[in-house]
Amino acid sequence: MFPFNFEWVWDIAHVIFFGALWYSLAILGAGMAFVIVKSAMDTMNDSGEPHH
Amino acid sequence: MIQDKKEHKFGMVIDLDKCTGCGSCMVSCMSENNIPFKEDESRKKDSITWMRVYKLTNGKSFPDIQIAYLPRPCQHCSGKGGHGHSPCVSVCPATATDYGYDTGIVSQIYTRCFGCRYCMGACPYHARYFNWWDPEWPAGQEKYLSPNVSPRMRGVVEKCSLCYHRYQAARDKAYYEGRDDIEESEYQTACTTACPAGAIVFGDLNDPSHMVHQIVKPDPHPDPMNKYVVDKSRNPKVFRLLERLGTNTKIYYLSEREWVRKAGDNYLDGEWDKVKNHHGSSSK
Amino acid sequence: MDSALIPEGADRCSFPKFAIGICIVGAVALWGVYAMFLCWFKGLNQTNMNDYYGFALWIWADLAVIAVGGGAFFTGLLKYIFNVDELKNIINFAVIIGFICYSSALLILAIDIGQPLRGWFIFWHANVHSMLTEVAFCLSCYFAVLTIEFIPNLLENRQANKVPFFRHLAHNMHGVMAIFAATGAFLSFFHQGSLGGVAGVMYGRPFAVREGLLIWPWTFFLFTWSAAAFGPCFTLLVTWITEVVTGKKLVKDNVVHLLAKISGWMITTYIIAKIIDTIYWAYVTAPSLGFKMSHFYTNNSFYGYWILITEIVVCGVIPGILLLNKSTRENSTTRWIAIVLGVIGVCLNRWVMVLQIMAVPVMSFDTWALYVPSWQEVATTVLPVAYGIIFIAITYRYLPVFPQERELNHTKLEQ
Numbered sequence: 033m034f035p036f037n038f039e040w041v042w043d044i045a046h047v048i049f050f051g052a053l054w055y056s057l058a059i060l061g062a063g064m065a066f067v068i069v070k071s072a073m074d075t076m077n078d079s080g081e082p083h084h
Numbered sequence: 085m086i087q088d089k090k091e092h093k094f095g096m097v098i099d100l101d102k103c104t105g106c107g108s109c110m111v112s113c114m115s116e117n118n119i120p121f122k123e124d125e126s127r128k129k130d131s132i133t134w135m136r137v138y139k140l141t142n143g144k145s146f147p148d149i150q151i152a153y154l155p156r157p158c159q160h161c162s163g164k165g166g167h168g169h170s171p172c173v174s175v176c177p178a179t180a181t182d183y184g185y186d187t188g189i190v191s192q193i194y195t196r197c198f199g200c201r202y203c204m205g206a207c208p209y210h211a212r213y214f215n216w217w218d219p220e221w222p223a224g225q226e227k228y229l230s231p232n233v234s235p236r237m238r239g240v241v242e243k244c245s246l247c248y249h250r251y252q253a254a255r256d257k258a259y260y261e262g263r264d265d266i267e268e269s270e271y272q273t274a275c276t277t278a279c280p281a282g283a284i285v286f287g288d289l290n291d292p293s294h295m296v297h298q299i300v301k302p303d304p305h306p307d308p309m310n311k312y313v314v315d316k317s318r319n320p321k322v323f324r325l326l327e328r329l330g331t332n333t334k335i336y337y338l339s340e341r342e343w344v345r346k347a348g349d350n351y352l353d354g355e356w357d358k359v360k361n362h363h364g365s366s367s368k
Numbered sequence: 369m370d371s372a373l374i375p376e377g378a379d380r381c382s383f384p385k386f387a388i389g390i391c392i393v394g395a396v397a398l399w400g401v402y403a404m405f406l407c408w409f410k411g412l413n414q415t416n417m418n419d420y421y422g423f424a425l426w427i428w429a430d431l432a433v434i435a436v437g438g439g440a441f442f443t444g445l446l447k448y449i450f451n452v453d454e455l456k457n458i459i460n461f462a463v464i465i466g467f468i469c470y471s472s473a474l475l476i477l478a479i480d481i482g483q484p485l486r487g488w489f490i491f492w493h494a495n496v497h498s499m500l501t502e503v504a505f506c507l508s509c510y511f512a513v514l515t516i517e518f519i520p521n522l523l524e525n526r527q528a529n530k531v532p533f534f535r536h537l538a539h540n541m542h543g544v545m546a547i548f549a550a551t552g553a554f555l556s557f558f559h560q561g562s563l564g565g566v567a568g569v570m571y572g573r574p575f576a577v578r579e580g581l582l583i584w585p586w587t588f589f590l591f592t593w594s595a596a597a598f599g600p601c602f603t604l605l606v607t608w609i610t611e612v613v614t615g616k617k618l619v620k621d622n623v624v625h626l627l628a629k630i631s632g633w634m635i636t637t638y639i640i641a642k643i644i645d646t647i648y649w650a651y652v653t654a655p656s657l658g659f660k661m662s663h664f665y666t667n668n669s670f671y672g673y674w675i676l677i678t679e680i681v682v683c684g685v686i687p688g689i690l691l692l693n694k695s696t697r698e699n700s701t702t703r704w705i706a707i708v709l710g711v712i713g714v715c716l717n718r719w720v721m722v723l724q725i726m727a728v729p730v731m732s733f734d735t736w737a738l739y740v741p742s743w744q745e746v747a748t749t750v751l752p753v754a755y756g757i758i759f760i761a762i763t764y765r766y767l768p769v770f771p772q773e774r775e776l777n778h779t780k781l782e783q
Contacts, residue, residue: 033492039179049496052558053505059551060512063544071536078532129418129737140733154733164571169497171572177500178489198489199412199482201422202500208572208730214422214482216413238411239482325731328657329572347732350574350658 093162093188093289093315094246095334096276097299097322098155100344102283103137105153110135112278113157116247118229120219120236132213134158134244135275142343152344155284157275158211158244159325159333160190165306166314166332172203172212181241188289188334189246197240204241208326209333212243246286247273268294289315289334300336323348373527375768379616379777386765393757400751403744407479414744420737421726426480429749431563431718433469433476434507436711438595439603440466440514441556446630448549457623460769461610462603463517468759470511472752477504479748499565506559513552517545524768557592564591567721574657575664576725578649586645587721593641597634598714600627601687601707608704610764616777618770625698628707632691635710639684646680664728668736671724679720683713 033050040046113119113135125131138154163169168183170190180196181203183189204212218238221229229235232249236242254270268287276286287294289302300317307313312330317323323345324333339345346356369383380386407414417424443462447455478484490504523529523538561584567576568585578585604627611618650661665673690696690706697703727737741749763769 033494039493045496056509056551056555063547067540067544071533071540074536075533129420138733175498177495177498178493179495196493198486204422206570206572210419213419331572350732352655352658352660
């Protein structure tokens with residue numbers, strides 16, 4: 033799973049497989065981080081204004 | 085550690101005309117490799133038998149009936165084209181079974197296996213066994229277990245290792261004595277040494293001085309009729325199990341009897357007659 | 369009693385009635401949980417699997433729930449990537465069904481492996497050449513996607529939505545859902561496919577093996593295609609069951625017809641590919657290995673040609689035609705026949721690709737191996753069904769799952 037696992041080899045199969053995996057995880061992680069931060073900011077902006 | 089100067093390819097040839105079906109190979113294998121017992125051994129489909137003897141008949145009735153016994157260890161497939169992608173090795177998700185390019189032996193790492201059993205599904209020889217129970221031996225017998233072979237835990241797959249521990253011991257001895265390589269007689273599997281009929285011949289298929297090589301005469305070129313088949317025997321009496329699938333096993337069988345050789349593979353109607361005289365059971 | 373949690377304007381049964389229902393299904397689930405713990409603590413000797421049948425009922429159930437759960441990724445793909453807007457009225461439910469299917473699949477895998485505590489080895493010591501590794505990675509990642517897709521619906525619960533952060537989170541997640549849906553579709557393509565690849569790469573098993581494209585056998589593409597084709601059928605089936613149980617119309621007919629039409633096209637194209645694949649396998653692949661097609665369907669007491677005909681014609685060609693044809697698609701009786709047949713068909717395909725493979729002898733002197741599951745296997749296979757019913761009951765009760773529910777039941781509520 034990681035380059036420090038002893039069965040890891042720097043070959044095309046590992047690069048494609050784990051490349052796709054980490055890329056997908058990065059998209060999911062970054063997407064979630066973005067919405068959480070944005071929601072937190074929106075909430076803080078709300079609290080500064082009176083409720084509609 | 086000895087750096088091997090050459091690549092070995094350990095394998096065996098079993099003379100089915102000599103095999104009497106006595107089962108000594110099975111017993112010696114179980115004893116050598118610490119194979120546990122079940123409380124009820126009547127359900128054979130979940131009993132562990134690294135070496136299993138099959139009974140074959142020619143399907144005829146008396147007085148024409150003939151019987152052959154076929155001992156079946158793990159076939160140590162080198163996979164399509166002989167590249168080491170055995171049916172089981174290529175599917176194991178956790179790299180718990182591996183192909184030794186220096187020995188041709190398919191290993192099983194018990195502590196790595198998590199018991200998904202995909203390798204068992206992929207193996208057409210049923211050479212792989214799952215530990216459905218915790219290993220148990222009759223009282224007192226555990227004191228006589230071999231210290232060179234680790235017993236396996238419940239929930240993992242195991243199979244014949246071609247007595248790999250004996251190979252390690254032979255290499256250790258050679259190293260101690262300052263030799264580069266081991267002799268043919270120094271590494272023999274338990275089943276080979278136990279067979280009273282001398283039906284099993286074990287050795288390095290790559291070494292022309294070894295008897296197994298002389299009997300099998302493996303063809304260094306791929307089969308012209310099936311590019312996936314390599315190391316086909318040039319001895320017309322020698323065949324392999326399911327050779328047409330391209331598994332490229334290293335366990336060869338020998339028989340003078342045509343029906344026995346035919347039983348080694350599957351043929352469409354009329355196919356066998358066309359291929360039977362092309363060294364062994366042809367591939368396509 | 370729990371009215372504060374029930375979506376505004378929605379009509380739900382009384383809490384005691386709901387609780388009794390949950391208890392009845394819960395009892396079945398407990399039976400499954402008991403069997404699950406038996407398997408974990410005593411080992412897989414609790415099953416009737418053996419060294420011939422290393423893959424059995426669970427793996428079939430696993431493949432089947434993943435196939436029918438394919439409705440989530442395909443509906444998501446259509447809604448968020450191809451902008452088929454009507455599907456917004458069923459996407460929440462498709463995601464919930466997908467979530468149930470995938471969580472069940474992961475649970476089944478956790479019971480199925482011989483050393484459950486070593487399950488993480490599949491990630492840590494991954495063999496990238498194994499189809500099962502690809503399945504495990506994509507399955508887990510896609511389950512994460514489904515969880516993400518489910519969160520906004522969860523946050524729309526009346527009480528949760530009062531919390532400003534949750535309200536914003538649900539809103540913002542909807543905003544970027546297309547990215548998650550695209551990632552989900554990518555992951556689904558690979559794990560659905562690699563489940564097919566699991567069978568197709570077994571070149572020691574002539575019943576399973578297929579030629580293919582690069583490293584992927586044809587079964588890879590057939591599995592992905594069939595999941596996308598039959599998954600929506602299952603979404604529609606569960607929607608219909610929910611409508612019957614609740615006695616309410618929850619999704620408008622035009623949405624149902626649209627999804628059924630898409631499913632019909634997918635099933636028809638899939639079944640054409642499947643027929644070509646079967647013919648090629650029967651007349652080229654298997655004979656080249658020394659096997660006649662009759663070898664796989666005769667000389668045993670269960671697997672006959674009936675299973676092939678049922679899978680491809682009765683549960684493939686027929687539902688495809690019924691859903692393609694406008695009049696049979698819009699007639700509720702023929703539509704439901706098609707949908708039920710379709711769901712049976714994809715499950716039967718997965719059965720064949722797991723259990724029949726194990727049953728067929730390969731060595732000429734070997735015999736057919738038949739197998740009957742133990743009660744522990746049956747109980748753990750029923751467990752996901754019970755869990756699914758409870759999950760749907762709770763989500764339906766407390767979350768605004770069906771956007772059209774109020775509109776469709778407005779008159780009834782006013783009376």
